[in-house]
Amino acid sequence: MKCISWNVNGIRAVLKKDFIEILYALDADIFCIQETKAQEDQIEIDCELYPYQYKYSAQRKGYSGTMILCKEKPLSIKYGIHNEVHDTEGRVIALEFESFYVITVYTPNSGDGLKRLDYRMEWDQAFSQYLDSFDKPILLCGDLNVANEEIDIKNPKTNRRNAGFTDEERDSFKKNILIHLKDSYRTLYPDKVEYSWWSYRxxxxxxxxxxxxxxxxxxxxxxDKVKDSKILTDIYGSDHCPVELDIEI
Structure with a gap:
């Protein structure tokens, strides 16, 4: 099974580029999208590969939002993390299949000047509790807005107090998220240096x-069922590139 995750930084913008062609070229079984930046009635993806499409938009227009496209119908769909404090920004969709869940998440950014760092710490704890609630194994993907280790960022020293690389965020990621799940890419490639996001500047x-x-x-x-975990750096259209999971499940 091939799974793709991509922060498109605006679904309407990428649909005007080569997004449909990319969907066909990658031909994933499950395609997860973050940062749609659109209301549900503004998103129309005409791709015969994906008869099942699930959208979760933020209450605030033009902000955040997630989506999952899949070839097979899931057993159930869950939107949000069942926490009214955190479920206004369309950040999480979970699909249930026979032996596993697929969850896509767009983790809150701590913001310029770390003005949302406290909220981010609260989110991580709430999301960890949410992960505890599942009764089947999980495949979790998305823009998690943290570079876990120094190898995961080009300039670690100069970014030490920037959103996404603070000690607080990295410690929280380990304590709240990696306590539940393994980083498939870093487990397979402990020394490989690749990136998935680049500033437009x-x-x-x-x-x-x-x-x-x-x-x-x-x-x-x-x-042990993961066959490969890839960063598709040759695909453009966003400030992020897609990441791929190949798994026999």
Whole structure:
């Protein structure tokens, strides 16, 4: 089974580019999308590969939002993390299949000047409790807005107090998220240096001055079923590139 996750930074914008062609070229069984930045009635993806499409938009227009496209109908669909404090921004969709769940998440960014860092810490704790509620193994993907280790960011020293690489966020990621799940890419490739996000400023992608903040995380019992975990750096259209999980399940 091939699974793709991509923060598209605006679904309406990428639909005007080559998004449909990319869907066909990648031909994933499950395609997860973050940061749709659109209301549900503004999103129409005409792709015969995906008869089942699930959208979860933020209350605030043009902000956040997630989506999952899949070839097979899931057993159930869950929107949000069942926490009214955190369920206004369309950040989480979970699909249940026979032997596992697929969850896509767009984790809150701590913001300029870390103005949302406290909220981010609260989110991580609430999301950890949410992960505890599942009764089947999990495949979790998305823009988790944290570079876990120094190898996951081009300039760790100069970014130490920037959103996505603070000690608080990295410690919280380990304590609240990685306690449940394994980082499939880093488990397979402990020393590989690749990134999944680049700022639009300073020709960052051209210089490959990036961050690895997009992940496929899997339950421990599924890690031995993972055949590959890839970062598709040759695909453009957003400030993020897609990440892929190949798993026999």
């Amino acid at each position: 300073f020709k960052a992608r051209e210089k490959n001055a990036g961050w690895r903040i997009d992940y496929w995380l899997v339950s421990d019992e599924l890690m």
